[in-house]
Amino acid sequence: MLLLEAVNVRKYYGDRLIIGFDELKIYSGDRIGVTGLNGSGKTTLLDILYGSLEPDEGYVRRYCEVGYIRQFDTHEEQGIGQLRAEASGTAMKLLREFEIGAKLNRQALSGGEQTRLKIVGAFSRDAVLLFADEPTSNLDYRGIELFRQKLEQLESFIMVSHDRSLLDALCNRIIEVKDGGIRAFAGNYSFYRKQCEAERERAIAEYERYIAEKTALEQAISDRMRRAGRVSKAPSRMGNSEARLHKRRAAESQEKIHKAAKSLATRLEKLEAKEKPKGQPLIRLDFSLTDPPENKTVISAEGLDFSYGDIPVFKNAGFTVTNGMKTALWGENGTGKTTLLNLIYKAWLERCGSPGAEAEAPFSDAMAAAAARITIVPRARLAYFRQSFEDLDPGKTVLENVMKDSVQSEAAARTILARLLLPGDDVFKKVGVLSGGERIKVSFAKLLVSKTNVLLLDEPTNYLDMQSIEALENVLKEYEGTVLFVSHDRAFVRAVADRLLVTGGLTVGTFEGGIDEYEESIRTAGEVRNRELEKNIIRMRITEVIGRLSLQTQTEDREALEEEFRRLTKRLRELD
Secondary structure, eight states: OOEEEEEOOOOEEEEEEEEEEEEEEEETTTTEEEEEOOOOSSSHHHHHHHTTOOEEEEEEEESSOOOOOOSSOOOOOOOOHHHHHHHHHHHHHHHHHHHTOOOOOOOGGHHHHHHHHHHHHHTTTOOOOEEEEEHHHHTTTTHHHHHHHHHHTTSSEEEOOHHHHHHHHHOSSSEEEETTTEEEEEEEHHHHHHHHHHHHOOOOOOOOHHHHHHHHHHHHHHHHHHHHHHHHHOOOSOOOHHHHHHHHHHHHHHHHHHHHHHHHHHHHHHHHOOOOOOOOOOOOOOGGGGGOOOOEEEEEEEEEEEEETEEEEEEEEEEEETTTEEEEEEEOOOOOOOOOOOOOHHHHHHHTTTHHHHHHHHOHHHHHHHHHTTEEEEEEOOEEEEEETSSSSSSBHHHHHHTTTOOOOOHHHHHHHHHHTGGGGGGGGBGSSSSSHHHHHHHHHHHHHOOOOEEESSTTTOOOOHHHHHHHHHHHHOOOOOOEOOOOOOOEEEEEEEOEEEEEEEEEEEEEOOOOHEEEEEEEEHHHHHHHHHHHHHHHHHHHHHHHHHOOOOOOHHHHHHHHHHHHHHHHHHHH
């Protein structure tokens, strides 16, 4: 069933085409993920299709009820009171499912809870086609999982998201927004990336064929021109008649050679030029310039206690950060992940005796006391990325900012910037004209070429588009130093983290392995618990059956009980 069609759509901002396409149709069962660079027009596309923004050309027709989870919205967000009034049964059930039913007003909600409320508002309506613009922003992994489970029940949706795990799990179509147009791909995000990579490989092969043919033609033309030059020279001691004959034959040969060369030149002119696909420059950092520590453990803590007033966060917690490894802090919102980064950084500032430490990070006495329980090895040099750009000078260029405290060469810095999608002349742009996402990349590059050898990163993928996130992943994987980071982007954690520090229950647990292994261990532990529960239930039932057998005299009933007894004992052996 056709749910929506858009034909000959164009939207301009001034003279600039923001989005334009000839046709887009959405049918029942379409689960569409929208991807593209920041500023490419993804939100504009959703707004036009939903109907909150009119196209300058073309039309959109909707044949079903639609709903919208907006990334930034004020006038359509519902308070809980409105949800109760409009759909008390459905809405209140959803509020409980999304674990915000106890909240009474928006002012009491955190950013993640506000996002959950927007999701509840959208799902409480009977929308056949749901629009969603970055619906998992501000959600922790628990909130993301709740949203995924709910969206899984929906037949049709179109969603802008940088969460690759979500796009992989739920989507069967991907729309790429690029250069003012759209391209549709069948399959989930991973399949889309494979198709893009196949296109890139074809482009590389076509470019190599073009270069080979161009080189061969140029060489053939050069060879013929040299031959023509040799033909024109008459041998010495040649008579006049012989010389005239040679000259005539030479002229004929030259004409043939020039004709062949001209034909080759025409082929060369008509040869379709192919642009060289951009490759990934290799990162060559001299990490020894950071004087990295050689200890196996660079940061550790024992007996760590910390509270916000009367609210405890850590109680007798301990942890270690392994040298040279990428460790992810993993846990629900409110379990102390960012607090732990703050405590570690406080310990670092105290150890450095930085005169500007308090101005940079005005920590409480309680935090200072907790930080005193944290040990950092002497040669570790920490830097903390918190998405604030005070260290960037907006009046200076990207390259000037990055090189200010660099211990690496300018060539290395430019390579890092290119890998973070700031190539070529982009390095000469003033930081003041950059977007938030671009400034994040400059800050990362600045850290990577500095004397820092331990990176603390708090939600480093926020405000980055998918391509930039993947670029950051690759750079961090190649980084030789130690990384401790917080992220709710499951795909990012999967790609980067070697190990996990898991926060929750006032403590910090350590898992030596990636996120997939961790979740498998949780699932296996759950299966063990369920298996033990099933065994206990079977044992109780066997006891009941034996009791009934001791009293049963009727043959038919006794046979049924004996059959159940055999089945139960067989299952118990299987579980053992």
